[in-house]
Amino acid sequence: MSKKLIALSVLVMFVLAIGLAGCGQSAKPAEPAKPKVLKVGSDTAFAPFEFQDEKTKEYVGFDMDLIKAIGKQMGMEVQVQSMNFDGLIPALEAGNIDAGISAMTITDERAKKVNFSKPYYRSGLSMVVRADNNTLKTFKDLEGKRIAVQIGTTGADEAKKIKDATIREFNTAPEAFMELKAGGVDAVVNDLPVNEYYIAQAGGKDAKTVGEPLTSEDYGIATSKKNTELADKINKALDELKKNGEYEKIYVKWFGKKPPQ
Structure with a gap:
């Protein structure tokens, strides 16, 4: 066999080997679709x-x-x-x-x-007062008082119905509770579970819920x-x-x- 023929045979075998290797490679699995x-x-x-x-x-x-x-x-x-x-x-x-x-x-x-x-x-709306406040016991007692609420809530809507009350609206519930703690308002009107959670976290030292829930929501x-x-x-x-x-x-x-x- 001539040198040229040997070289050609080697080249063909090399090309075939590469092609077979390529065919033998399994296609990469498709990536799972993102949710x-x-x-x-x-x-x-x-x-x-x-x-x-x-x-x-x-x-x-x-x-x-x-x-x-x-x-x-x-x-x-x-x-x-x-x-x-x-x-x-x-x-x-x-x-x-x-x-x-x-x-x-x-x-x-x-x-x-x-x-x-x-x-x-x-849920339902309830009122929160300072722990040392023994005069506010029902929503009726809030007439003429200062009330903190969260803006855009049903608590704000109901508080605005209370006769002669001064309503202070806050962006968040924690801001309303802080205002009560500082003495800037007499009560906070908000959802019962939120009020209860705040009092539990504060250990009942700063505030308490009083009266029956005003609404069922x-x-x-x-x-x-x-x-x-x-x-x-x-x-x-x-x-x-x-x-x-x-x-x-x-x-x-x-x-x-x-x-x-």
């Missing part, structure tokens, strides 16, 4: 429903655990955006967020602007009027969480008791 993102707005200063953990800086609370569980059930990644409570509905209307969860009471007025999920929590997850499909999916996921026991686990974690039937 769709659910952009959720929340007023993250409303413990125990939503607040920022001081150590981890993560948003935690009953609402946060619930919406993450709902997102997981829907196969979506939840991204929480912190904003003032009175900015949630405008953000939904503008399409800046997909859903809002922030202990938001379902009301006829709000339902004109957004869709609500099925109720996921039953249901919380719902808000979505845009334009996105009825998302509202249906959230309702379906919420139903599943109640069936499989996950909702009860989250409820017990934050309130120390099983949810009412």
Whole structure:
């Protein structure tokens, strides 16, 4: 065999070897599709429903655990955006967020602007006074008094109905409680579980709840009027969480008791 023929044979074998090696390589597995993102707005200063953990800086609370569980059930990644409570509905209307969860009471007025999920929590308004105050015992006693509320809430709406009362509105619930502690107001009107959580964290030294709850309210997850499909999916996921026991686990974690039937 001539040298030229030998060289040509070696070249052909080399090319074939490369081609076979290429054919033998299995195609890279396709990367799993990233889950769709659910952009959720929340007023993250409303413990125990939503607040920022001081150590981890993560948003935690009953609402946060619930919406993450709902997102997981829907196969979506939840991204929480912190904003003032009175900015949630405008953000939904503008399409800046997909859903809002922030202990938001379902009301006829709000339902004109957004869709609500099925109720996921039953609450009511109560009043908080300083621990050394023994004169304010009922909502009737608040006539002519100074009342702190969170802007845009049902607590603010109801406080404004009290005769001759001076209403001071704050962006967050903690600001309202701080004003009470400083003596700037006589009482705070807010949701009962939020009031109870504040008092528990303060050890009952600064404030106390008095009187019977003024109202009975249901919380719902808000979505845009334009996105009825998302509202249906959230309702379906919420139903599943109640069936499989996950909702009860989250409820017990934050309130120390099983949810009412």
